Amino acid sequence: MRRVVITGMGAVTPLGHTAPATWAALREGRSAIGPITSLPRETLRFGIAAEVRDFDPLKHFDEKKLILLDRVSQLALVAAREAIAQSGIDFARENIGENTAVVIGTGIGGEQTNDEASRRMYAENNPRLHPLTIVRLMANAPACQISIEHGLHGPAFATVSACASANHAIAQAFHMVRSGVASAAITGGTEACITMGVMRAWEAMRVLADDTCRPFSKQRRGLVLGEGAAVFVLEALEDAERRGATILAELAGAGMSADAGDIVFPSDAGAALAMRRALADAKLAPDDVDYINAHGTGTPANDPTETRAIRQTFGERANALAVSSTKSMHGHALGAAGAIELVATIGALRDGVVPPTANFVDPDPACDLDYVPNVARDLRVRAALSNSFAFGGLNAVIALRRAP
Amino acid sequence: MSSVKDTIYDIIAKESGIDRAKITPEATLKDLEIQSLDAVQILFEIEDHFKITMPDRDPNFDTESVQGLIDTVEKLAAEQGAKPAAS
Numbered sequence: 363m364r365r366v367v368i369t370g371m372g373a374v375t376p377l378g379h380t381a382p383a384t385w386a387a388l389r390e391g392r393s394a395i396g397p398i399t400s401l402p403r404e405t406l407r408f409g410i411a412a413e414v415r416d417f418d419p420l421k422h423f424d425e426k427k428l429i430l431l432d433r434v435s436q437l438a439l440v441a442a443r444e445a446i447a448q449s450g451i452d453f454a455r456e457n458i459g460e461n462t463a464v465v466i467g468t469g470i471g472g473e474q475t476n477d478e479a480s481r482r483m484y485a486e487n488n489p490r491l492h493p494l495t496i497v498r499l500m501a502n503a504p505a506c507q508i509s510i511e512h513g514l515h516g517p518a519f520a521t522v523s524a525c526a527s528a529n530h531a532i533a534q535a536f537h538m539v540r541s542g543v544a545s546a547a548i549t550g551g552t553e554a555c556i557t558m559g560v561m562r563a564w565e566a567m568r569v570l571a572d573d574t575c576r577p578f579s580k581q582r583r584g585l586v587l588g589e590g591a592a593v594f595v596l597e598a599l600e601d602a603e604r605r606g607a608t609i610l611a612e613l614a615g616a617g618m619s620a621d622a623g624d625i626v627f628p629s630d631a632g633a634a635l636a637m638r639r640a641l642a643d644a645k646l647a648p649d650d651v652d653y654i655n656a657h658g659t660g661t662p663a664n665d666p667t668e669t670r671a672i673r674q675t676f677g678e679r680a681n682a683l684a685v686s687s688t689k690s691m692h693g694h695a696l697g698a699a700g701a702i703e704l705v706a707t708i709g710a711l712r713d714g715v716v717p718p719t720a721n722f723v724d725p726d727p728a729c730d731l732d733y734v735p736n737v738a739r740d741l742r743v744r745a746a747l748s749n750s751f752a753f754g755g756l757n758a759v760i761a762l763r764r765a766p
Numbered sequence: 767m768s769s770v771k772d773t774i775y776d777i778i779a780k781e782s783g784i785d786r787a788k789i790t791p792e793a794t795l796k797d798l799e800i801q802s803l804d805a806v807q808i809l810f811e812i813e814d815h816f817k818i819t820m821p822d823r824d825p826n827f828d829t830e831s832v833q834g835l836i837d838t839v840e841k842l843a844a845e846q847g848a849k850p851a852a853s
Contacts, residue, residue: 407822568806568822583823626803663802 366539367765368450368484369607372444373705376412376588376692384592384692384702387708388717389738395574395586395690401558407565408572411556412588412693430494431507432472433554437591437698438504439511442548446512449595450607451546453512455469458569463544464509465519466537466593467551469697470560471501471520477557505551508593516544525657526750527551529758532594535614536760539596544579544603550593551701561587567626568729569661575694577658577687578645578733581728585659588693592701599766609765610709614745615644621755627663628751633671636757637747639673644761646745647658648679651761653677653716653746655707656733658687659694666728668751673731684741690720700750704760707748716741754766770816770825770843777811778832791833818842 373380376394377387388396394412403409419428419436424442425701431439446453453459475498482488497503502520509518517538521530528551534550564570564587571584602609617640621632641648657668673680688706695702710716715738748760768776771785777784782800789798794803809820809829816839821827828834 566806566810568809572822624801624803627801 363540364542365594365599365604366536366613367599368594368610368613369442369602370445370447370449370706371440371592371610371704371708372448373590373592374414374440374495375412375590375592375695375702376514376716379417379440381496381592381705384705388688388691388706388709389713389715391718391720391736391738392690393445393574393720394480395693398556400556401561406561408570410571410574410586412586413556414493414590416562420581430497430633432475432498432503434474434552435498435504435507436474436553437554438466438506438552438593441550441552441591441593442512443501443509445548445593445595447752450605451595453514458546459513459515461516461545462514463516463538463547464514465531465547465549466505466507466508467521467523467529467531468501468504469522469524469527469553470555472499473555473557473560475499475531477559508548511759512548516547522692522697523756523758524754525694525696525699525758526752526758527697527749529748529760530618531717532613532700532760533758535596536613536616539598546595546597548593548595550591551698552591553696553698554589555696556587556589560710571660572657574721575660575690576721576723577656577690578669578726578729579722580724582660582662582665584661585689586693588695590692590695590698590702592698592705594701594704604750606627611711611765612763613641613760614646614763615642617641617643617759617761619757621757623755625754628667629755630670630674632755633668633749633757634674635758637671637675637749640747640759640761644745644763646761648676651676651679651745651747652684652741652743653707653710654685655703655743655746656685656687657749657750657751658689658719660687660689668749669729669731681732683731684734684739685731686717686719688717691717700748700758700760703748707746707762710743711746711762714740714742716743770839773815774812774832774836777815778808781811788823790833791836793832794830812825812839816843818846825842
């Protein structure tokens with residue numbers, strides 16, 4: 363089994379249109395949560411989200427290509443380009459493309475295309491739909507488009523597990539590169555589902571905040587939706603070293619579990635199981651870990667449950683951990699969440715700076731860990747976990763080490 | 767025609783599956799051991815039936831107890847009746 367490293371990273375998020383811009387904002391504790399601008403927000407209950415603003419697709423794609431691409435694929439492609447450019451791999455020349463996997467998580471795929479097709483059919487009574495509707499909205503479209511654009515012939519597919527989609531994608535890609543089934547992988551997550559229907563459906567669950575996202579804080583009032591994409595290049599350590607590539611971090615392990623409990627309410631035991639599996643897979647002891655990028659949605663349900671799960675997994679060590687939720691700044695990007703959060707975790711490992719949990723007011727007795735409130739902290743991070751705990755109890759945790 | 771109280775009792779019993787006889791005005795949905803997802807569906811059914819929007823975490827409205835739900839619905843339905851029909 364080979365060691366796996368990350369040699370390229372790209373992102374288009376509410377905090378910035380590149381990975382460095384996103385990380386810079388996270389370090390500053392800047393939040394991208396605000397009133398929704400892309401929809402008529404007067405009819406929405408609260409109308410706040412973390413949107414990717416001022417993204418001009420024509421800057422990145424010509425019109426002929428753009429017609430094939432839902433926003434969810436546009437964001438993924440731009441992020442993938444950045445990651446691949448950073449890695450310095452020339453897939454065509456070095457023949458690595460022959461067996462490079464593409465695994466891109468998404469919660470719902472081309473929702474904007476689906477929404478537009480529905481509007482046409484039901485509101486306009488126009489049954490003539492655009493012939494490219496299916497190829498735009500299918501959840502595998504981002505993975506397909508990346509494979510097509512870069513000539514990648516390895517295993518390619520999407521993973522779907524709501525808020526854990528991206529971490530599940532990264533875990534699958536990691537397994538394939540580690541075992542040698544794939545020589546390298548492009549992996550991450552993407553989501554662009556801020557439409558009227560999706561907003562209304564989320565409102566109906568009564569889990570959305572009306573002010574902002576305050577994970578772990580006593581004043582938290584729920585989650586705030588986001589959107590965006592982040593994509594990474596994975597390869598074997600030996601290949602990266604041979605190429606003289608810059609290694610961003612080591613992908614040391616992945617842990618996955620299912621709560622087998624409730625369709626919405628999370629289980630601390632299920633979450634702890636995924637974290638324990640990630641540690642074991644990475645051969646990390648609790649004392650080796652310095653930082654956890656939490657799932658931290660800011661809902662009454664998640665935050666205390668995740669806190670208990672961290673205590674169950676880390677025992678005494680829990681009190682020494684820095685735990686932060688960057689959803690406080692980039693919102694909950696659903697299928698892209700784990701990928702955007704990997705940008706944050708890699709930043710922490712490389713720079714020795716832990717991003718804060720923003721918008722934190724007072725502590726909640728049920729959430730009693732060190733959540734790095736409001737201000738980023740200098741901290742040498744040797745190893746970190748990144749948590750995603752999804753509806754229906756689907757948990758995926760990624761374990762990372764500083765670049766060797 | 768059923769009273770607001772009867773309709774709300776019916777909705778609670780149907781959505782949660784609990785015995786209608788167990789529902790009392792002072793009981794909260796928590797007391798009745800109704801899971802949060804069922805509670806959200808109860809609010810949805812009430813909204814859909816009476817064509818109102820139940821308030822979210824508004825300190826002026828008690829939406830926790832059964833009597834509170836009845837009072838809230840009666841107040842909002844009366845306000846709705848005073849307005850021209852809207853959705």
